[in-house]
Amino acid sequence: MSVLLIEAFYGGSHKQLMDLLQEELQDDCVLCTLPAKKWHWKARTAALYFMQTVPTSTNYRVLFASSVLNLAELVALRPDLGKLKKVLYFHENQLAYPVQKCQERDFQYGYNQVLSWFMPEHKLAHLEKVIGVKRNGDAYQLEGLPGRQKSGDLMKNSNAHGESGLCTPQHEGLPSPLPAPERLNKAEASESTNPCQEEDKQHLTFNLCNIMSGRDSQQRPLHVAWPHRWEHDKDPETFFKVLLKLKEKDLPFHVSVLGEAFAEIPDIFSEAKKALGSSVLHWGYLPSKDDYFQALCMADVVISTAKHEFFGVAMVEAVYCGCYPLCPKALVYPEIFPAEYLYSTPEQLFKRLQNFCKRPDIVRKHLYKGETAGFSWAALGGKFRSLLAAEPREDL
Known part of the structure; x- marks a missing residue:
């Protein structure tokens, strides 16, 4: 060696x-x-x-x-x-x-x-x-x-x-990110296949009919994903504050809080889970990459509130899985994501999500306008x- x-x-x-x-x-x-x-x-x-x-x-x-x-x-x-x-x-x-x-x-x-x-x-x-x-x-x-x-x-x-x-190696040969309707209508991937892998030039995604109970893209609540480490540098306080403000206004949404937790978990996580109640769709770390990608494929919007980020592979992975990204207009994000996907203040983030909660079909029909192929293996x-x-x- x-x-x-x-x-x-x-x-x-x-x-x-x-x-x-x-x-x-x-x-x-x-x-x-x-x-x-x-x-x-x-x-x-x-x-x-x-x-x-x-x-x-x-x-x-x-x-x-x-x-x-x-x-x-x-x-x-x-x-x-x-x-x-x-x-x-x-x-x-x-x-x-x-x-x-x-x-x-x-x-x-x-x-x-x-x-x-x-x-x-x-x-x-x-x-x-x-x-x-x-x-x-x-x-x-x-x-x-x-x-x-x-x-x-x-x-x-x-x-x-x-x-x-x-x-990861599974990303080699990935197609351009799919708009949400195309993701949902494709044939179900086999259990042995990574949901974000392309084989034989076919887009392999998930059939979510059972999960979505047949509801159309306008009726289903907006699904928000936060796939980051449960630590203070990812600023979970800002994220949950925005979500709780949406809930106070009776705006419909679901949230999946992913990412890994370590010995010291900020108190905001237990507090937010209780306050968000039935809006929580998934809560906790998914050790299986296939399960993790499936959760991302189910989501409509992926959010970062990070205060320190050199790249942010979780955001790029979520975009590969068809999520609409919302990132701070700071750190590394302006180098990766077009201006459309950036926000400057928590209030701007809230307004974007408020509009998406009212019209979730906007993000479900959206085709990502940036480039991600250069980040693949x-x-x-x-x-x-x-x-x-x-x-x-x-x-x-």
């Missing part, structure tokens, strides 16, 4: 990316991981753990890791790994990550990222020549990959939070293969 994959937080989008790379590289890689628990503890101590557990090998050529790992510490503890070409994938920027409470920020995590990312000028010049890294102010961009960083961000070699810019796979296939050299 020539590629060493290291993930200190093996869950969510971190796991999704590592599993994808392992599947593509097959026998040419070895994957070393730690469970997706106690994130802060992993950021502080993972280097010491991997120093002891990563097997030694003369075959390694490339080390690929996420920025949860303090890479500088690891290569100091394991000089044999310091000789490898190193690719560090940033899922988030810890220097700008929103703090949950008004208190002094712990800069250790951002400092880890700074130490791990530092690149000497001669190595940058080599990358510019070999794989197309370009300087953009004080940031760097791998040419051809969809850049998500602003000047000064730590994201250098890829887009992040996919909470990465990659879609079919488009990005070659770039990653080239990045991880470099031959060992003295100047790497």
Whole structure:
């Protein structure tokens, strides 16, 4: 195996990316991981753990890791790994990550990222020549990959939070997103088929007749999806505040609150579930990707209220499944979604949803106007293969 994959937080989008790379590289890689628990503890101590557990090998050529790992510490503890070409994938920027409470920020995590990312000028010049890294102010961009960083961000070699810019292998060959009526009228996908996969050029979607009880697109209440981690940086408070305002006005809607929860769940989730009552269609994490995609295919609108987002793979996946996206006019979203799908304030979000609740057929007949094909593995796979296939050299 020539590629060493290291993930200190093996869950969510971190796991999704590592599993994808392992599947593509097959026998040419070895994957070393730690469970997706106690994130802060992993950021502080993972280097010491991997120093002891990563097997030694003369075959390694490339080390690929996420920025949860303090890479500088690891290569100091394991000089044999310091000789490898190193690719560090940033899922988030810890220097700008929103703090949950008004208190002094712990800069250790951002400092880890700074130490791990530092690149000497001669190595940058080599990358510019070999794989197309370009300087953009004080940031760097791998040419051809969809850049998500602003000047000064730590994201250098890829887009992040996919909470990465990659879609899963099942997305390869996906057609353009379907308008809702076409999704509902297509033949039911087989149980062995991913609902968002295309085979033999046929669109495979779900037959939702039983779920919808035969009601037409105007009679069925608007179905809103929120498919994000149950944590404060996704700003669930704003999302639920908007929904409860809709409910106060007796506007009909259903909501599916998806995404993964961890040890500390913000109180707003239990409070909102009780207040929303019969409007809740689904509540909780779906470990099966097929079940998750089916839930997205059932929804009409997908919403983000995030305060920190480098990419947002959940939003792109939902668009693939036919959802109408509504995102903040901030962060990475204006780079991905046309202006039609952006809002500037919670009040604007409420007004958009209010109109959709009154006329759900508007979104069900809508055909997404943006481009998503560039985020599929079919488009990005070659770039990653080239990045991880470099031959060992003295100047790497």
